[in-house]
Amino acid sequence: MKKARMGTMSAEMKEMIEKKLVLLGEVWRYKRPHKKGAGLVPARVLDPEDLVHEKKETVRSGQANRPHVRCSNPKCTELIRGDKWETHVLKMTSDHHLQEQAEDVLQRLCNIAPAADWDTKKSRMDRILTFVEMRHFLALARQHDEIELMQKISDANHFKIRLTNMVRATDPTSAMLFKHYKEHYLPGDADSLADLLINIVWLRNTMSKQVVKMVEKGKMPWLRVKAGRLDPDSQRAADTVFLQLGGKVFFEAVQPMKTRSKAPRHGYGELVSEIVSFARKAAQLADLWRSENAVEKVANEIRTISGFGGKGFRMKEIVLDAAEITSSEYPTITDQLVDWSVVGPGPRRTLNWLNNRRWLDNEQESFRVEATYVEELREFKAFLQKTEIEELRSLNLLGVQFALCEASKYIFYLETEHGTIYRPSTRDFELFLNEVPKADMNRLKAIWLYWEDDRCEDLPAEEDQPHPDMFVV
Numbered sequence: 001m002k003k004a005r006m007g008t009m010s011a012e013m014k015e016m017i018e019k020k021l022v023l024l025g026e027v028w029r030y031k032r033p034h035k036k037g038a039g040l041v042p043a044r045v046l047d048p049e050d051l052v053h054e055k056k057e058t059v060r061s062g063q064a065n066r067p068h069v070r071c072s073n074p075k076c077t078e079l080i081r082g083d084k085w086e087t088h089v090l091k092m093t094s095d096h097h098l099q100e101q102a103e104d105v106l107q108r109l110c111n112i113a114p115a116a117d118w119d120t121k122k123s124r125m126d127r128i129l130t131f132v133e134m135r136h137f138l139a140l141a142r143q144h145d146e147i148e149l150m151q152k153i154s155d156a157n158h159f160k161i162r163l164t165n166m167v168r169a170t171d172p173t174s175a176m177l178f179k180h181y182k183e184h185y186l187p188g189d190a191d192s193l194a195d196l197l198i199n200i201v202w203l204r205n206t207m208s209k210q211v212v213k214m215v216e217k218g219k220m221p222w223l224r225v226k227a228g229r230l231d232p233d234s235q236r237a238a239d240t241v242f243l244q245l246g247g248k249v250f251f252e253a254v255q256p257m258k259t260r261s262k263a264p265r266h267g268y269g270e271l272v273s274e275i276v277s278f279a280r281k282a283a284q285l286a287d288l289w290r291s292e293n294a295v296e297k298v299a300n301e302i303r304t305i306s307g308f309g310g311k312g313f314r315m316k317e318i319v320l321d322a323a324e325i326t327s328s329e330y331p332t333i334t335d336q337l338v339d340w341s342v343v344g345p346g347p348r349r350t351l352n353w354l355n356n357r358r359w360l361d362n363e364q365e366s367f368r369v370e371a372t373y374v375e376e377l378r379e380f381k382a383f384l385q386k387t388e389i390e391e392l393r394s395l396n397l398l399g400v401q402f403a404l405c406e407a408s409k410y411i412f413y414l415e416t417e418h419g420t421i422y423r424p425s426t427r428d429f430e431l432f433l434n435e436v437p438k439a440d441m442n443r444l445k446a447i448w449l450y451w452e453d454d455r456c457e458d459l460p461a462e463e464d465q466p467h468p469d470m471f472v473v
Contacts, residue, residue, distance in 0.1 A: 007141075007144050007145050007146035007147070007148075007149070008144045008145060008146075009140065009141065009144035009146050009149070013140070014146070014149060017137045017140075017141075017149065017153070018149075018152075020133065020134070020137065021152060021153065021156050024130065024134070024156055024157070027156065027157055027158055027414070052072065052073060053071050053072065053073045053076065053088070053089050053092055054071070054072040054073075055069050055070075055071070055072070055085065056069070056070045056071060056072040057069070057070045058070075058082070059079065061079055066081060066082065067081075067082040068080060068081055068082060069081075069082055069085050071088070073092070075092075076088075076092070121354060121355065121356065124353065124354050124356075125354055125380065125383050128350065128354065128380070128404070128407050129383065129384065129386070129387060131157070131406075131407050131410055131411075132166065132384070132387075132392060132403045132406075132407065133387060133389060133392065134153060134156075134157045134159075135157075135159075135163055135166060135403075135406060135410075136166060136167060136170075136389060136391065136392060137153055138150060138153045138154065138157075138159060138163075139165045139166070139167065139170040139171075140170065141153060142170075143170050158413075158414060159410075160413070161409060161410070161413050163406050163409065163410065164402070164405075164406060166392075166395070166399065166402050166403045166406060167391050167392075167395070167399065168320070168324070168399075169391075173207075173212055174321075174324075176212055176215050176216050177203055177212075177215060177321065178321070178324055178325065180199075180203075180215045180220060181196060181199065181200070181321070181325045182325060184196075184199070184222040185325055187326070187328070187329050188329065190283070190286050190287070190290075191225075191283075191286075193286040193289060193290075193326070194225045194282040194283050194285070194286040195222070195223065195224050195225055195282075196322060196325060196326075197278075197282050197285055197286065197289075197318065197322060198223050198224075198225050198230065198275065198278060198279055198282050199222060199223050200317070200318050200321045200322060201274070201275060201278050201314075201318060202223055202238065202275065203215070203220070204314070204317045204318065204321070205271065205274065205314065206241075206271065208245075209429070210245050210431065211241075211245070213429070213431045214241070214245075214431065217431065219431075219433075220241070221234070221237035221238070221240075221241065223237065223238065225279050225282045225283070228279060228280045228281075228282070228283065229276070229279055229280070229452060230275060230276070230279050230448075235445070235448050236441065236445075238272075238275070239441055239444040239445070240436050240441070242268055242444070243434060243436045243437075243440055243441070243444070244433040244434050244436060245433070245434070246434055247268065268444070268447060269447050269450070269451070270307075272447050272448060272451050273306070273307070273451045274305075274306070274307040274308070276448070276451040276452055277305050277306045277307060278305055278308070281301065281302075281305060284301065285298055285301060285302065288301060289322065289326070289330070289333075290330065292332075293336065294330065294332075294333060294336065295319060295323070295333060295336040295337060295340050296336070296340065298319060298322075299312065299315055299316075299319055299340075299342070302314075302315040302318060302319075303315055311342060311343065311344050311345060311348075311370075312342030312344065313342075313344045313345075315342070316341075316342055316344075316398060316401075319337075320337075320398060323337055337396045337397070337398060338396045338397065339378070339396075339397055340396075340397055340398070341374055341377055341396075341397035341398045341400070341401050342370065342374075342398075342401070343370060343373035343374060343377060343401060344401065344405060346404065346405035346406075346408035346409065347373070347377070347401050347404035347405045347408065348373055349408040349412075350404040350405070350407045350408045350411070351373055351376045351377070351380075351404065353408075353411065354376070354380070355376065374397070377397055377400050377401060377404070378397065380400055380404065381395065381397060381400045384400065
């Protein structure tokens with residue numbers, strides 16, 4: 001019979017958390033699972049001046065004497081360049097069609113606690129702050145093996161979904177990865193810094209509990225970059241890990257890229273193509289990391305690599321892990337991260353909810369819109385200063401971004417209980433590694449040869465050759 005583990009949390013901290021739970025009260029949630037959808041955007045009846053924009057007359061204007069158009073709408077007093085006319089019409093009408101009435105948004109999206117006053121932005125920010133505090137308490141309870149307190153916090157808040165630790169210092173997975181990095185990284189060595197970056201890409205993009213278990217047991221190889229390519233021994237090591245974990249397990253938590261034009265769109269070849277693309281720039285990124293304003297330069301350069309663009313979800317993991325390992329060499333990196341961030345889809349949903357907004361260009365890449373979201377992140381970071389929890393007050397801007405990402409998952413669950421509900425999985429399992437047939441290793445080698453052929457970078461989608469990893473599932 002197993003002996004119950006004794007918790008290590010201080011009595012003062014436990015008492016403070018218990019009081020917070022009492023103040024929390026009953027958290028409302030939608031109780032008919034997997035049935036409620038968001039519904040259609042209701043139509044709005046708008047005045048003609050909000051919708052009608054027609055070309056009234058064409059005049060030439062400006063230094064280049066270009067043709068400009070005068071709009072028939074009385075609200076449009078400026079001349080519009082002829083080649084910008086369609087953009088003007090979209091800009092002046094799209095938001096009107098897509099934006100719901102404020103009261104409709106509140107009725108459908110802000111109904112987390114009907115007994116409370118939810119028609120103000122402050123009330124919604126208070127609700128998110130409460131979630132952030134409670135989620136941090138749960139992380140602390142787990143860290144100190146307080147099983148009973150963990151259950152109390154989970155039950156009171158309906159934490160029935162998988163939530164990531166917002167403070168990386170309390171994240172056991174990150175701790176294992178950092179230990180692995182530090183065992184191999186050589187401070188002050190430019191080549192070793194390039195190797196560190198490629199290993200972060202390798203592990204963060206193959207994340208599963210089996211991969212983490214291999215890291216924990218010291219069975220994960222260290223990949224190396226030479227002359228802009230993964231060296232042959234590292235390629236074989238990556239192939240071995242893939243075959244040892246059985247392929248399907250290796251990718252069960254990895255979403256395929258949806259914007260890539262090259263085949264294949266899923267499977268091991270896709271990961272290889274990303275690593276090959278990243279390896280070509282690893283040395284350049286290492287050089288940038290040692291320069292001034294390194295975070296912004298490296299982030300922008302990573303987003304130009306195929307598979308690492310978009311809203312910066314993958315890029316930020318690379319930057320954060322690299323910053324953690326190299327902070328003693330480059331102390332200014334930590335200072336740069338205090339007020340730097342990108343904003344992924346999850347935090348954007350939360351910021352839209354906080355600002356009573358259905359959307360803000362959420363499906364389009366726009367630096368102007370990203371800047372707006374970053375400013376709203378700063379606003380919530382300032383709001384966090386009212387909490388008494390030092391770890392939350394000291395979060396950098398990316399840490400706030402993580403917190404709002406978790407809030408998005410939580411609010412979605414409470415309001416709709418719609419879709420797959422992820423429950424925390426145990427880390428206590430036996431790692432099973434398959435035998436690696438030599439024939440399969442030879443076949444996987446063809447994948448690296450295919451993607452390292454510089455010609456495939458320039459081929460349009462319709463001219464892509466049949467890919468050698470189609471047999472891999």
